[in-house]
Amino acid sequence: MKVVAKRPESLYYKKFHYCPGCTHGIIHRIIAECIDEMELREKTIGVCPVGCGVLAYEYFNCDMLEAAHGRAPAIATGIKRMLQDNFVFTYQGDGDLASIGMAEIVHASARGENITVIFINNTIYGMTGGQMAPTTLIGQVTTTSPYGRRPELTGYPIRMAELLATNEGSAYICRTSVHNPAHVLKTKKAIKKAIQTQMEKKGFSMVEILSTCPTNWGMNPIEALERVEREMIPYFPLGEFKVKE
Amino acid sequence: MKVVAKRPESLYYKKFHYCPGCTHGIIHRIIAECIDEMELREKTIGVCPVGCGVLAYEYFNCDMLEAAHGRAPAIATGIKRMLQDNFVFTYQGDGDLASIGMAEIVHASARGENITVIFINNTIYGMTGGQMAPTTLIGQVTTTSPYGRRPELTGYPIRMAELLATNEGSAYICRTSVHNPAHVLKTKKAIKKAIQTQMEKKGFSMVEILSTCPTNWGMNPIEALERVEREMIPYFPLGEFKVKE
Amino acid sequence: MEKVLMKGNEALAEGALRAGCKAYFGYPITPSSEIAEYMARKLPDSDGVFLQAESEIAAINMVYGAASTGARVMTASSGPGISLKQEGISYIAEAELPCLIINISRGGPGLGGIQPAQSDYFQATRGGGHGDYHVMVLAPASVQEMMDFAIEGFELADKYRIPVMIMAEGTLGQMMEPIILREPVTKFYDKPWATTGCKGRKPNVITTLHLPPEELEQRNKHLKNKYDEIKSKEKRAEAFMVEDAELVLVAFGLMSRVAKKAVIEARKNGIKAGLIRPITLWPFPDQHIIEAAETAKIFVSLEINMGQMVEDIKLALNGRAKADFYGRIGVIPNPEEITKVVFGIAEREGL
Amino acid sequence: MEKVLMKGNEALAEGALRAGCKAYFGYPITPSSEIAEYMARKLPDSDGVFLQAESEIAAINMVYGAASTGARVMTASSGPGISLKQEGISYIAEAELPCLIINISRGGPGLGGIQPAQSDYFQATRGGGHGDYHVMVLAPASVQEMMDFAIEGFELADKYRIPVMIMAEGTLGQMMEPIILREPVTKFYDKPWATTGCKGRKPNVITTLHLPPEELEQRNKHLKNKYDEIKSKEKRAEAFMVEDAELVLVAFGLMSRVAKKAVIEARKNGIKAGLIRPITLWPFPDQHIIEAAETAKIFVSLEINMGQMVEDIKLALNGRAKADFYGRIGVIPNPEEITKVVFGIAEREGL
Amino acid sequence: MAEKQVLFAGFGGQGVLSMGQFLTHAALSAGKHVSWVPSYGAEMRGGTANCLVTISDEEISSPVTENPLMAVILNRPSLDKFENKIKPNGTLVVNSSLVDREPERDDLKILKIPVNKLADELGNPRGANMILLGAYMEKTQVVEVERTLEYFDVIFKGKKEEIIQKNKEAFLAGIEYARRHW
Amino acid sequence: MAEKQVLFAGFGGQGVLSMGQFLTHAALSAGKHVSWVPSYGAEMRGGTANCLVTISDEEISSPVTENPLMAVILNRPSLDKFENKIKPNGTLVVNSSLVDREPERDDLKILKIPVNKLADELGNPRGANMILLGAYMEKTQVVEVERTLEYFDVIFKGKKEEIIQKNKEAFLAGIEYARRHW
Amino acid sequence: MAKGRVRFYSDRCKACELCIKFCPKGALGLDKKNINALGYHPATVVDPERCTGCGTCALMCPDLVIEVERE
Amino acid sequence: MAKGRVRFYSDRCKACELCIKFCPKGALGLDKKNINALGYHPATVVDPERCTGCGTCALMCPDLVIEVERE
Ligand SMILES: Cc1ncc(C[n+]2csc(CCOP(=O)(O)OP(=O)(O)O)c2C)c(N)n1
Ligand SMILES: Cc1ncc(C[n+]2csc(CCOP(=O)(O)OP(=O)(O)O)c2C)c(N)n1
Ligand code: SF4
Ligand code: SF4
């Protein structure tokens, strides 16, 4: 018998605190698989966000830091500048990266900072109980857009991949999704490519991953995956937005 | 005899503190002329940056506020949300807007905030004595890039107009220059269009104006204007990047 | 009067609305987020503005902008967010813009925990930002006061052109108690300094820049005079059984109710205990402490931190009596625990 | 020994380099910018990293990241920028990451002015951020000390795993004096906790999150113990003519040199004056105050602010002697002015 | 009635907080002084939740306590955490569907009820908490159950009729269970 | 020598700060204790600038003072601001090219010199400050001028030879002027 | 037909049903008879014969519940 | 030829020479004989006859020094 699926070495076997069916868990696993397969665990330093991923340091079996809300790219910059041959990644939600941390992510990208950002876009603030995010879709009901997000009041969801792709310093920018097995595999590929980009010192890399928040969307996990396909992908098209050769 | 040129009502006749030949002065004047010509002085609320324009409130003859460094768009948002029929503008340098104030400007634009931003891009921190800005050109010597800006260390100059144009909320985004009379006139036109955009409640408007800093560039004022044409415009192309109808 | 069961955070938000609050700018953070959420639901009803800012920094600067138009406006956050607002608060204090700032406190430092704490006392009372400035700080102890102090806070803010902070332990924001709903405020202050467009008057300018040292000194003196006036008029505290007290507990916020229970227990056991509850943390009600020192031999500062308010008690006492400290962090200590502490100290001090 | 004429800011930067500083992250602000500019020129020589951050917030978080790899790193700013760093400083203090933070102070609040001030004393000593934490604060009084304290600051930071702040008036950063260049530091501390990749060891984690209240309380107690240790070992002050002094001036930083001159003048006129100069602002050298109170009837806190350190003096005195305050803002008062103040007080007090 | 403090504890998803709120509302309707203090932590998913309800005839000074008179425990970790905190001779109500050990204290009045099983049987798995609450209130009468039933609609004001009905059914099932087994 | 404090004041662009630095370096080279305290304000363009140089044989306690012994004044606003601060019987050196009024105090030793004119004549308009400094030092000998000339290259270390030469010329022109007119 | 073997660490399962939904062979279901310590009816193999060991269930499981082997 | 008249508020002038550079008629120059209170040789009309009143000088002047009239 050949082992097809097994927990990766780069994850401890601690239970995740995530809600049932939340795709944070899937993404953790595939990041860890990439680190295993590229044999980087002992060289890796990960930076957690404030957001549902805040405790990721309890799961990843490598050196980890916990950042202030939104500042992971600055912390990663500090680390990477001191340890240029290590693999440094951040794991950030859409509130963390696209709201409070906007300046830090835009500048990390503009500087061509040699770090890899895993960006979990679930169109909501999960951890704090379902407030609006900059990525919340038009019409979406959240606790701070109780009548649905209205563009005349709060504008339009920000497409971070497209925005960061305008920076020369961005070397690899891609948007993927994990709403079904095929896309999980594609996401894994993208993460590997992002890591490669960093290890080849080409500049800033980011994989934006469309993710679910069944709890705060008020859906069961399967409905949530369906929403990704039905509502999110049309506004947040998948694909590579920047590939520096 | 017909008066061809005269100080605009929207400026006091106080002497500017700007260095000889600094184009901040030209830009002040044409903003005031636009306000005069569109009869908006009594409805105007301007927000000054921290930067060489910090004292603009001593020059503009209308209600004015002085913001914390980089936060003018947030302050303007607070004002505009309370006074939706007034004309609210910010005046910001490239350190103010593109460095410390990156999050505020991106979000004001993403929200489609009905404000007008006059963005003075002089590729340097003027007020604090010539440090590097996010817009500093490759190779440019500043006090914090004493060996010339090197992309492998600090990435590439950010093109704010292009970056903000990716936001749906941006209604009018344009880049102009004031390095000769024809472009001064074009800049004035662009400012009017931006104001119009706001008064028609179409959303966020910004005019990025290429400006000089003879003092910190170590040039005389005329050489400085030549540099704008020779070095800045090739990297920061002029034109309209977003015009929402 | 009919009482309504409400969460502390919601009562505070409702109080702000009744005080005529026209805009809320804030960034979510536990345990304060219900304030934003309540405002998001209710402000549109009164043509008010709810806007979730991109960050605490943006939020406090939106408050700066909106307050400068003369409207009653507010923001709410918790420790880490309040830290981020420090620059903005310093600006607002200097510009003398009235507004309400809420800190529903949690444990720090760093990300810390989300459980109740009072460890932002210094930050609130000593001005965590740069420069010589103060905000008025009110510390409610019940859900009713969450509502009442929101209303009172706006009044004080307008009266003195000062940012007013309401600081409450996370638990007070999260818990429910029945409260009486207050009448809406209908009288508002004139604000001739507001920047609303200069039609019919000279332009107004709001700035905090004062390059000539003399001008800067003048501004600082002006602020100091205002602070001195507030100190002379607005110190508030609740005193409970202090007339003959030999041992005085000092505690604010929800913590003071635990302390009250301990005082009752102590009295039952013949210990002459009393309680002073500072209602204004700044200005600190030192006069109450000084008066109590006429009978009291020892003061015990009870705080959900490592010892901060105890300094203000010592400053008030200036050697008149002993000042002790008992603190926890991340938990509101229980009446049982505090009672034990009181008994212990009373024994030690021979009371 | 040959002396070199240097600006205070440059001497500080050079001191940091000699202490083995490997990275500088900062955002320009008057009157601190020369530190960044010096580092930008010199750090590349020693394969160090100079990076102008996009903001003070980014800068302090870059410091967090770089310090966590075990390197000696620093940032510098002035009032408004230090306010913006408050959240980050609270995180760094909790995470116990050694680093150097410089505040070349100017006048506030708000944008204020760029002239010298000491009005960030509370912010520095009381932790302007959220939660119970402290940074060590050193206050140099000469260009030589700007260099010396940079070296000493890194030592203390590593020794206690604590952020160390050097606070100096703008003028001290801007002025030139001849100094002796110190020898480079060659011995460094082991940092087994650093996150450098887990090759050959178990993974390291640096976090400030402690959700279980017990864990949070434990962390806070651990920090408090450390702070108590520092308080018992590291209080520093310079005493000048205090043995028999009846009137003791207390002043720190450049201001203390003005005070010293006033003491000399006063002594010439038969007034028994003395001076205590706190070198560590936190921990505050209260023992020096208490000892001086054996002869002194009155202490006068001289500050370039509206009265902040005077609270620490009062806390130290606890009623043992009077404490007065004299302050300016945006200007360093002159020896002539201070001398007059001293004469006035001496007369009033009958000394 | 002297002051009574009741602790409800279980997983985040078990409706622990709303049980407490329901009781608080009921007590308020019955003219009591009340307070409801939750543990909170939306920032943390998947943890345990609890809340403390105080009911009194007089003004409530301290709404917090470490030693409640009664505890209603919905899962094993909560039993481990709170068993020893209950006041001597207090009451402990346990969801025996999820708590797989016996309480250790012998001074407590212990009431067991397999609510998940009962809820499954009732065809209303989300009703477990109301079953438990019904049983608890029937047995202890901290607030009169009859009055509570009168106020049922008021307490659930704003909720869909169907939901109120389902909750009432579960509540009644709990009362029923208590009458039969306790 | 007792402690001497000299104030230099003028427009930002007039080289006021470097005059002071030059004097400070010269005094250091001559074995004195020195300090140089600038007004600073790169944040504000177009304002006035000044610096205070202290020279002493002993350790300098306070490097600041409000009442300098001497003031070198390059423009009118500086005269207005500082005339009354100079110590009784002190020295006031004035750039008469730009200061269009007479000093009012009569206890001061007043030395006037039209440096902008002289600099224009020298074909070195940026040399005005060095002319003034040369004249001032020659007249007052706060630091021996001969020694200063010896150390000229050291003080300007790192500058282009041509620039040093131009500065020296201007400095000498100032000495010359002082010898002839003062 | 079975060429695969799946193993469930049921104490971790949160009954999200993603594995069930995406198993191409319909081999999985919830175990209604058991409640794990997290309070859920965990997922399990209802028809082991169908499993081909394709690994899809493990690929979609957010909680590292499933290990898959194939012949 | 002159159809224009320019007026200089010389006390404001900082001698940046932008007006001089952009005057299409070469009508302007610095007044080397005067130094204004700001310390500059202010710009002035050296050849009034040439001025057409086109306004370019005022358009480029950063310091509101110049007023232009045209016939
Ligand atoms: C400075 C600061 N502001 C706010 C918070 C509160 N907070 C914690 S997580 C979070 C948002 C999380 O949303 P997101 O980044 O989208 O992550 P998710 O939980 O959705 O994965 C917020 C606002 C905080 N901890 N610190
Ligand atoms: C929070 C804060 N950080 C830094 C500064 C210092 N500062 C003042 S202006 C400025 C940059 C000005 O550059 P820019 O915005 O490009 O304007 P310019 O002067 O070039 O017109 C800086 C860093 C400050 N006042 N406040
Ligand atoms: S709250 Fe949302 S994002 Fe967070 S763990 Fe639960 S489902 Fe996932
Ligand atoms: S420093 Fe530069 S930008 Fe500022 S006024 Fe002078 S020339 Fe203009």
Ligand code: SF4
């Ligand atoms: S391995 Fe494939 S076939 Fe087997 S249970 Fe999992 S998904 Fe179904």
Ligand code: SF4
């Ligand atoms: S996907 Fe995993 S957690 Fe979800 S039901 Fe299947 S085994 Fe359980």
Ligand code: SF4
């Ligand atoms: S108006 Fe035209 S022609 Fe006349 S001086 Fe000005 S630029 Fe020259």
Ligand code: SF4
């Ligand atoms: S453009 Fe204006 S400031 Fe410049 S030289 Fe001409 S008149 Fe003077």
Ligand SMILES: [Mg+2]
């Ligand atoms: Mg999210």
Ligand SMILES: [Mg+2]
């Ligand atoms: Mg600039």
